[in-house]
Amino acid sequence: MNFNSPFALPFSIGCVVMFAVIAYKYVRWLYIMPDSDKRQIKANIFSRRTWQAVGECVTESLLHRRIFRVNPVLGYMHMSLAFGWFLLIATGFVETVAYMGWTPVPLRGHVFFKYYSREMPHTEMWQMVFTQVMDALLLFVLSGVALAWCKRVYSKMMGMRRTTRHVWGDRIALTALWCIFPARLLAESTTAALWHNGGFLTGTVGSLLASSLSVEALLRMENAVWLFYALALGVFFCAMPFSRYMHIFTEVPLIFLRRWGVTSDDRPKSFDHFQLEACSRCGICIDPCQLQRDAGINNVQGVYFLRDRRYNMLSAEVADTCLMCGRCSERCPVGLDINKLRQNSRYSLHNSPSFRRYDYLRGVDSSVGSGKVGYFAGCMTLLSPRIMLAMEKIFDSAGEQVWWADRNGGVCCGRPLKLAGEIDAAREMMRQNTALFVKHGITTLVTSCPICLKVFREDYNLPGIEILHHSEYIARLLDEGRLKVKCNQTEYTYHDPCELGRGCGVYEPPRQVIQSVGQLLEPEETRNHALCCGSSIANTTISDGAQLRIAESLGRSLEATGAQSIVTACPLCKKAVKRGTKLPVYDLAEVVADNLTAQSPQSE
Amino acid sequence: MKVTVIGGGVAGIQTALALKGLGLKPVIIEKEDTLGGKLRGWHKLFPTMTPVGEVLEPLLRELREQNIPIMASTEVLGIETDGVITSHGKVESRATVVCSGFDLFDATLKEEYGYGIYDNVITSADLERMMNNGKVALVDGTQPRRIAFLHCVGSRDEKVQQRHCSKVCCVTGVKQAIEMRRWFPQSEIYNFYMDIRMFGSGYEEMYRSAQQEHGIQFIRGRISEAAPVPGGKVQIKAEDTLIGRPLKMTVDMLILLIGMTAGCSNSHWAECAGLEQSDSHFMRPLNVFEGNVRSALPNVFYAGTVTAPKTIGESLNEANAVAFRVAEYLKGL
Numbered sequence: 001m002n003f004n005s006p007f008a009l010p011f012s013i014g015c016v017v018m019f020a021v022i023a024y025k026y027v028r029w030l031y032i033m034p035d036s037d038k039r040q041i042k043a044n045i046f047s048r049r050t051w052q053a054v055g056e057c058v059t060e061s062l063l064h065r066r067i068f069r070v071n072p073v074l075g076y077m078h079m080s081l082a083f084g085w086f087l088l089i090a091t092g093f094v095e096t097v098a099y100m101g102w103t104p105v106p107l108r109g110h111v112f113f114k115y116y117s118r119e120m121p122h123t124e125m126w127q128m129v130f131t132q133v134m135d136a137l138l139l140f141v142l143s144g145v146a147l148a149w150c151k152r153v154y155s156k157m158m159g160m161r162r163t164t165r166h167v168w169g170d171r172i173a174l175t176a177l178w179c180i181f182p183a184r185l186l187a188e189s190t191t192a193a194l195w196h197n198g199g200f201l202t203g204t205v206g207s208l209l210a211s212s213l214s215v216e217a218l219l220r221m222e223n224a225v226w227l228f229y230a231l232a233l234g235v236f237f238c239a240m241p242f243s244r245y246m247h248i249f250t251e252v253p254l255i256f257l258r259r260w261g262v263t264s265d266d267r268p269k270s271f272d273h274f275q276l277e278a279c280s281r282c283g284i285c286i287d288p289c290q291l292q293r294d295a296g297i298n299n300v301q302g303v304y305f306l307r308d309r310r311y312n313m314l315s316a317e318v319a320d321t322c323l324m325c326g327r328c329s330e331r332c333p334v335g336l337d338i339n340k341l342r343q344n345s346r347y348s349l350h351n352s353p354s355f356r357r358y359d360y361l362r363g364v365d366s367s368v369g370s371g372k373v374g375y376f377a378g379c380m381t382l383l384s385p386r387i388m389l390a391m392e393k394i395f396d397s398a399g400e401q402v403w404w405a406d407r408n409g410g411v412c413c414g415r416p417l418k419l420a421g422e423i424d425a426a427r428e429m430m431r432q433n434t435a436l437f438v439k440h441g442i443t444t445l446v447t448s449c450p451i452c453l454k455v456f457r458e459d460y461n462l463p464g465i466e467i468l469h470h471s472e473y474i475a476r477l478l479d480e481g482r483l484k485v486k487c488n489q490t491e492y493t494y495h496d497p498c499e500l501g502r503g504c505g506v507y508e509p510p511r512q513v514i515q516s517v518g519q520l521l522e523p524e525e526t527r528n529h530a531l532c533c534g535s536s537i538a539n540t541t542i543s544d545g546a547q548l549r550i551a552e553s554l555g556r557s558l559e560a561t562g563a564q565s566i567v568t569a570c571p572l573c574k575k576a577v578k579r580g581t582k583l584p585v586y587d588l589a590e591v592v593a594d595n596l597t598a599q600s601p602q603s604e
Numbered sequence: 605m606k607v608t609v610i611g612g613g614v615a616g617i618q619t620a621l622a623l624k625g626l627g628l629k630p631v632i633i634e635k636e637d638t639l640g641g642k643l644r645g646w647h648k649l650f651p652t653m654t655p656v657g658e659v660l661e662p663l664l665r666e667l668r669e670q671n672i673p674i675m676a677s678t679e680v681l682g683i684e685t686d687g688v689i690t691s692h693g694k695v696e697s698r699a700t701v702v703c704s705g706f707d708l709f710d711a712t713l714k715e716e717y718g719y720g721i722y723d724n725v726i727t728s729a730d731l732e733r734m735m736n737n738g739k740v741a742l743v744d745g746t747q748p749r750r751i752a753f754l755h756c757v758g759s760r761d762e763k764v765q766q767r768h769c770s771k772v773c774c775v776t777g778v779k780q781a782i783e784m785r786r787w788f789p790q791s792e793i794y795n796f797y798m799d800i801r802m803f804g805s806g807y808e809e810m811y812r813s814a815q816q817e818h819g820i821q822f823i824r825g826r827i828s829e830a831a832p833v834p835g836g837k838v839q840i841k842a843e844d845t846l847i848g849r850p851l852k853m854t855v856d857m858l859i860l861l862i863g864m865t866a867g868c869s870n871s872h873w874a875e876c877a878g879l880e881q882s883d884s885h886f887m888r889p890l891n892v893f894e895g896n897v898r899s900a901l902p903n904v905f906y907a908g909t910v911t912a913p914k915t916i917g918e919s920l921n922e923a924n925a926v927a928f929r930v931a932e933y934l935k936g937l
Contacts, residue, residue: 383716544762
């Protein structure tokens with residue numbers, strides 16, 4: 001069979017460009033990967049994780065399960081395009097093999113097989129089945145394209161209030177993509193009109209064409225539409241590695257690398273490229289962003305940050321303007337660790353390695369008391385004395401001997417600096433505190449600040465010391481019967497602090513504690529979808545007014561539960577939520593301390 | 605012609621008196637059971653140390669003599685073109701003057717200072733009350749030896765949405781420091797401030813005498829946090845920004861000079877009447893020049909601290925000014 005028809009040339013050029021660029025990128029990124037990541041890959045490549053990655057590639061790259069969870073129509077749109085196209089290619093390949101046997105066929109032969117096989121007889125039953133299946137798959141993909149058009153016009157239909165504003169490269173690729181399948185329908189239908197080899201879809205459209213056009217016109221048209229189809233493919237393939245559609249392939253290595261245990265770090269590294277280029281700019285991260293919702297900031301959301309960083313046009317403003325609440329990552333269908341990437345962008349922008357800055361910290365120890373349990377209040381708790389006093393009451397009531405690490409002032413946990421990108425300075429703080437904790441020989445470290453908790457758990461190396469948030473510690477005391485509280489009928493609602501919930505995965509203990517003293521009412525957006533209070537320390541640019549609007553919107557959602565008071569488990573959230581509501585706002589420890597009953601182990 | 609005056613503080617009382625003097629028929633609506641407003645809670649007035657009674661009593665006496673009707677314990681629910689809706693029914697009138705004043709900043713919102721949590725952390729309003737009761741002492745009944753005043757609590761503070769300057773706290777801090785010196789001649793007294801704004805006549809002189817004659821220390825720097833120390837004392841952390849050093853100090857008494865915030869009832873009736881509030885939620889006058897006592901509505905007027913923090917003298921002046929504007933408006937009807 002002769003596969004040398006000139007119309008296929010744009011397609012062939014597109015393929016070469018696309019595969020060359022992608023291969024160059026992947027080889028380069030893998031080559032410059034740090035050795036630790038390479039070892040990680042070697043250690044896990046022959047393990048179950050690889051099979052898990054294969055599974056994830058099917059469920060996510062092809063079926064887009066996570067998008068279905070956001071919205072079923074949106075999920076169907078993505079699935080029909082990805083999975084439908086995949087099936088078209090796969091079935092097309094099988095079809096070619098069925099017709100031709102195992103002879104070498106160039107790629108264009110598979111893709112444009114309807115054209116090349118037009119003179120072959122297709123009277124056998126199996127040939128008919130292939131034709132009908134291919135038509136059904138084309139219809140499947142076309143339904144996705146139609147939905148994509150609808151989404152442009154009315155995105156709310158798919159549960160999206162806002163969609164991404166695209167750069168021109170994306171627009172070219174998008175336009176080409178939208179043309180590909182209608183072009184294919186037209187091309188195959190024209191051939192079907194001339195050669196009567198169409199199925200239920202191309203055959204029907206073909207007979208419509210045949211009834212209105214002469215054979216000469218159809219013959220002229222056939223070449224033109226197949227060229228148009230090949231051009232659409234060619235343009236799309238050329239634009240693809242430089243546009244958002246790079247995600248189609250990149251999500252696959254990303255899934256494998258992630259399953260093998262490669263992650264992004266405090267400092268930028270090669271793996272970041274896989275994350276950046278696996279972003280499809282679907283814009284699902286825009287709606288959950290409270291900066292967009294409440295503060296009218298529209299250019300910093302995950303999708304825009306990743307795009308700007310990918311094209312080397314990231315401004316400090318975009319990198320810094322973010323609460324790092326993690327609501328976007330929670331919804332991201334590709335599961336990108338947007339916070340980590342943003343943080344290491346901030347590192348590139350702001351880190352200043354000066355080790356002499358913190359000389360004065362050496363040997364700072366204003367701790368008081370002694371005990372196996374250490375309590376680190378953190379700066380925000382020190383500014384919220386009601387929490388401190390409540391903790392003191394709780395420790396007393398449980399008969400716990402406590403070493404107060406920073407009651408009279410101490411060294412910062414390091415997380416604010418880390419979030420600002422000042423990794424070196426943050427490490428200095430961590431060194432100081434680690435030495436302090438080790439020196440006093442504690443076995444449990446309790447903190448009432450989720451910001452401190454996260455950095456203690458993630459970045460501190462404290463062997464032999466169990467790190468607990470006060471919610472976990474209090475829940476344990478209640479479980480063990482070391483604290484006795486009275487349960488009343490007060491209805492509380494609970495605000496999940498970002499750093500505690502999405503940050504450290506602590507959702508149950510605070511709820512358990514609240515339910516032991518009263519009734520718990522959940523707001524509409526809760527747990528991993530909980531709103532941010534707006535006063536996050538990750539933010540270094542957002543105005544106070546904007547923060548306040550976010551707090552007020554959170555306040556409204558908490559008030560809507562009908563609760564009499566609001567409970568949270570973060571001193572910073574407590575301060576912030578207070579500004580946004582008229583309801584009383586308490587820390588978990590305060591609620592417990594207020595409801596302690598007299599019979600504590602000490603008095604027994 | 606009947607004019608409603610909302611609020612029976614100094615501005616409201618003087619407005620009613622001035623309206624009566626111009627031959628109009630004012631009626632005062634007061635949400636509390638007595639007239640006098642915030643003034644009743646103060647002890648002596650800056651910068652002359654005039655006892656409050658000397659200002660308030662003559663005003664109240666005059667009000668009685670003039671037989672001006674007063675609706676006490678009455679809440680305003682809304683303002684309309686032909687009168688005011690109150691909790692005791694509608695009061696018909698041709699014009700309304702809003703003299704509803706301000707609220708005191710709630711110091712518990714600055715939890716880091718420990719108000720309502722630690723002993724011996726009080727507000728400037730608490731101190732006035734103590735002086736009115738004739739007993740200023742620590743919780744355990746003893747005399748304070750070291751006293752700190754903190755300026756700008758709830759003023760010029762974005763974190764509690766109070767961007768404005770409350771204007772009168774600086775001079776109140778100076779006045780109260782001098783009074784404390786008289787109560788406790790042996791004590792050390794410190795004022796922690798950001799700026800000292802001595803704008804009025806006699807204020808600067810008072811500030812100077814506080815330093816020169818009364819030995820009061822002024823330290824430029826806000827207190828960042830306070831913590832309790834055994835024995836009912838309070839440890840404060842601050843920065844002396846003039847020498848650029850952080851400092852810690854243990855004091856017996858910490859007095860927070862709380863600012864003025866917009867009346868919390870403003871939002872409700874203002875929205876009903878379609879009137880505008882400024883960013884700090886005080887009512888926005890038509891303009892701050894010749895329209896300073898007028899609102900965007902022709903029949904609604906303002907006097908006193910409903911539009912911004914003001915001194916008593918300024919509130920009295922506005923009361924007289926507004927009566928003139930109301931009379932002018934009614935004549936034109």
